[in-house]
Amino acid sequence: MSAPTIRRTALAAAATLLVASTPAFATHSWGGYHWGRTTKQFTLQLGNNLTTVDWRNHLLAIVSDWNSPDLFGATFTPVLTAIVGGKTTSSCSMVAGTTQVCNARYGTTGWLGLASINISGAHITRGTAKMNDTYFTTTTYNTVNEKRHVMCQEVAHTFGLAHQSETGASLNTCMDYFSNTGANATKTISTRPNYHDFEELNMVYGHVDGTTTYTAAAATAAATPSEVDITDDPQSWGQLVRQSANGRSSEYERNNRDGSVTLTHVYWTVETAARCPGCDHRYEHHDKPD
Template sequence: MFVTAYKRLRLPLLVGIALAAFSGISQAEHSWGGYHWARTGNPFTLKLGDNLTSLDWKNHLAASSSDWNSPPSGATTPLFTAIVGGLSTKRTCSMVKGTTQVCNGKYGFNGWLGLASINITGGSHITQGAAKMNDSYFNLSTYNNTNERRHVMCQEIAHTFGLDHQSEDGSSQNSCMDYFSNTGANATNSDSTRPNAHDFEELNIIYAHGDSTTTVAASSATAPSASDVDITDDPNSWGTLMRQSANGRSSVYERFNRDGSRTLTHVYWTFEAASRCPSCDHRFESHDRN
């Protein structure tokens, strides 16, 4: 009788332990649609093409690359980054197969601070990426500080790894993959400027499986991709709005290309753009500063 009672108690206890363990394993849930670079083993190295035009931005790229290469004690990463010479121009930031190209420029008062694009083949494989920082806004006092620049740089390059946001409500998870804003009273606050343990946990989940092929450049690529997979200065080139955060600061767009691939773009909007109409597609709004 004691054995029977023990078995009855033991079963839900074991189930609870198993569920708790599973919950811990899957706690980080901010993959961007399951998109990932194909590779034949871990860890692998993703090359970041430096097309940046100022020492300040170059320093932020170097710091963010170092942060993503430095998981916290006890954690591991399947993905390392290496900064290489850029192969694009700051204006177009054309994607280059097997790499992420990183650019800055005065892209205009069009409502966005930063954006990241990835080209997808085979349903989920990233083949190339681009990350752009908009100096038209970063040169303004509202956004022109070290912590906001580093936050956005860290986040935009990580979108090209296949990561999404941990939070989009403006709260700080102390991860650059949240939408805390290091502006105004928070301009001197360095929270949310680096990845945290959950970001590395998610990377390990995304890259836990194996692939039989690779889309990662083994050496520095030599030429930009075909222009029809890139986005342009025309926001209509982003394609269809797929989703937008409740506060209007984050949008994802998708475009189908003639070669059968898809280009997806994460857009980080300014406070000003989001506050006018959080539910609107900000591409079709006026962002005139006069």
């Protein structure tokens, strides 16, 4: 056995053991949430609402990566993605059966990226990924690798993946919190998925469902803001349910009147997190970025 094979086998074995007892620690799935589908593999539509060529090129690269498990030592992915015309505006209202991808100057909110999913039971029914240009146009964050890292992560949250690490260490996956800024701005580590991300997707999607919650048809109606959406007001995220020790990663949860739940992953800036790691950053003043 080659060294990588041994490592993978050990990882898989460890993961399997842990799944049996403590699922929350075993995996980095987002609560096991997944799109309902009746086939082993499906194609999730990513609505392109991006306003710059730069972001569009990043999305192209990210889609190519997530569609190519073979590049990362995996043999299969249950989640293929396809870029389709955007159906919303910068507010990024949700569109049933799709993930809408957006960028805008959302203001000095303290966050770089935001991913929300609406879930019904265990099934994801819609998702959004938002990138905040208020920060991504500043010297610190306007780097190819940081933009790629954050967008790769926010989009993949809507597949049902959570983080592999939140410490800031690089596991060479975009599902970690390594910062591709400053002295590390030219580093390409942590800007793409890794083998374990595909392993995780294969676990989460290891069954087929009786129902489908993604949209297969090419055309979908334009978004009409609905009460399952989150808005530009962070109060609409609901309650803070967990936050990493360093304050960079938070998860919020809101119960909707229709019985569904809207979950949001927030990727805070280094500065926001450092000022008060244990605070709910929604209630802090965020300085204008340099």
